[in-house]
Amino acid sequence: MSVLRFALRRLAEMVATLLGASFVIFGAMYLAPGNPASFLLAGRSASPAALRAINAQYHLDAPFAVRYVRWLGRLLHGDFGRSITYRTDVSRLLADRLPATLLLVAMALVLVLVVGLTLGRIGAVRGGVVDATILVTTALAVGTPSFVAAVLLQGLFALRLHWFPAGGTGEGLGQMLWHLTLPAVALALYLIGMLARVGRSAMLDVLGQEHVTVALSRGVPRHKVISRHVFRNALGTVLTTVGLIVSTLLVCTVLVESAFGVGGIGQLLELSITTKDFPTVQAISLIMVGLFMAVNLVVDLLHPLVDPRVAHAPGRSAG
Incomplete structure (x- = not known):
């Protein structure tokens, strides 16, 4: 197909x-x-x-x-109805708040992919004490819920050290990036640990395969084998978890936005549920479902590019 x-x-x-x-x-x-x-x-x-x-x-x-x-x-026709709580069009509320949430989720996703894959690669390649340290660290990250991470980060880096703002989104892109740094870290922490462990396991599986052993025995530099064969083949396994990562980010952003006072759709969703603002809740829920499905579609289309062994065959659907 x-x-x-x-x-x-x-x-x-x-x-x-x-x-x-x-x-x-x-x-x-x-x-x-x-x-x-x-x-x-x-x-x-x-x-x-x-x-x-x-x-x-x-x-x-x-x-x-x-x-x-x-x-x-x-x-x-693009009409989400009228908010019962705010007495204005839901589309206007979404237009005001959606950019902050999308930027927060994007920042968290970048952190998850970069830090998680890097830790997984280092742990699989280096082994020994380094690998053990990464396993312990990622275990702690996986065991820390997003709302707990939000409280800890806010108390240390915002209230005690004053390195970052304690809440809000600021004005302009530069201030938004600064204000959303702590929320993005809190949102990404659990998933960084999860992806690091998944990536490490996938790379260890590839390292034990015959073609890798043969390449190393023929004198191919180890760093080239790791980059061209091990890491690339492991990405296929990692890519299948991206849909789960994005769905988790969308769900947990409600808690993180509330903790940091970020004026995004996550905080709006929480307030709308409390006040029975049905049109707003329905619109945000449907948008989240649509975003999750769009990400799964992109993952399915990218999978054969990352792993050529995978083909778009009849009957195959998103994982």
């Missing part, structure tokens, strides 16, 4: 999956206890006429199927 046909098939699968996800996300919000009208009233009593007016304004009085079809139709 050609790459183009494979990509088109995967895109069709993405559309079908997003449609199913949209139904689940929309339905789950209305199965939750409470309702948006009670939040809008803020505990005040209201006449039946006032309740009817509120329900009509936010289309809460229509049957479930009608609400879903209307919501889906607006999504196709």
